[in-house]
Amino acid sequence: MRRAMNHRSRQASVAASAMAERPSLLTDASVTMRAVGADIERSGYSPMSGGF
Numbered sequence: 001m002r003r004a005m006n007h008r009s010r011q012a013s014v015a016a017s018a019m020a021e022r023p024s025l026l027t028d029a030s031v032t033m034r035a036v037g038a039d040i041e042r043s044g045y046s047p048m049s050g051g052f
Contacts, residue, residue, distance in 0.1 A: 011035050 015035045 008039060011039065 012035070015031050
């Protein structure tokens with residue numbers, strides 16, 4: 001459980017740094033959605049497969 005939380009926060013910081021480097025709103029959104037989608041898929045909480 002702790003490892004999952006650690007990975008999630010690391011993923012969030014990676015997404016944040018990517019956003020800081022690329023101030024393109026479209027890129028921000030796609031990076032965030034991809035990170036969130038992968039996170040949901042990994043935890044097995046995807047009500048609709050391929051939603052992202």
